[in-house]
Amino acid sequence: MTERDVPAIAVIGAGYWGANHARTLRGLGALVAVADRNAERAAAIAAETGTVARTPAEVLADPDIDGVVLALPPQFHAENALAAIAAGKHVLVEKPIALKIEDGEAVVAAARDAGLIAMTGHVLRFHPAFEGLMDLIDSGELGQIRYIHSHRVGLGKFHPENDALWDIAPHDLSLILAITGEEPSRVSGEGTAVIDHLSDFAHLHLTFPSGLRGHVFTSRLNPYRERRLSVIGDKAMAVFDDVAPWAEKLQLYPHRVWREDGSIHFESAEPVYQPIPEGLPLTRECAHFLHCIKTGEAPRTPVSDGLAVMRILTAGMVRHQS
Structure with a gap:
């Protein structure tokens, strides 16, 4: 150096x-x-x-x-x-x-x-709202995580070599892998091509060894834009909504669901917006890269994480409709 x-x-x-x-x-x-x-x-x-x-x-x-x-x-x-x-x-x-x-x-x-x-x-791993979400999970605020689902949809971009799954899903898969700390034991998926031979819509269903389940939906041919990751725990739920205003990007929902007298009951609650420091994810990612070069510290998102995401993408597209 x-x-x-x-x-x-x-x-x-x-x-x-x-x-x-x-x-x-x-x-x-x-x-x-x-x-x-x-x-x-x-x-x-x-x-x-x-x-x-x-x-x-x-x-x-x-x-x-x-x-x-x-x-x-x-x-x-x-x-x-x-x-x-x-x-x-x-x-x-x-x-x-x-x-x-x-x-x-x-x-x-x-x-x-x-x-x-x-x-x-994997730039969203450096988003302050996702870091805040990880803090909620690690502190036990959500309880045991049962289910994670993501929706990342919008219009474009269209690539000659890359479909909606490979272009868009890595964002959320990297977040899901960070939350679970494990790779899925079963992956199933379906893609739909509308414009040409490459999928414009893709669904992935994930089952993890711990029993946690996940679902990813991506689209580059959608009339509205959505960038939302929802995490369902047995104590509370949380949403990372990257389209929301900064003060509302991380939402904690202290909903309650319980069994009593042979029935399932629930109480809904208004979202509690979590304060997060402002910061550009790309700036934080690049600064982390520079820090790791100078110190030799292992990066938060090593290429082995990228390979784990590739394994899911490769396993997921078992069906393709056009």
């Missing part, structure tokens, strides 16, 4: 999300280059962020660059992650880290053998 207070990071991939990474890393004082196979696009983002445009090969060959962020079309993530690791670079790979299990396994193994920091871009 170079003798800098802040690690030197290059962004490879100057599309929409790569540009966001570049702006964020510039704000953190870590950005030193932007690269893309489209030289004009790289030059535009480099000019905007006050850095230099370089080719991916130049970035990997530069010993003064400590790490790279890979924000590419997902079919290119694995090969570029392996090349970066081989060049001695720490990596933050956007999701999904690969499209084939064996490629994801290769990335995990290469990073482990090289002793390098390798993160998956």
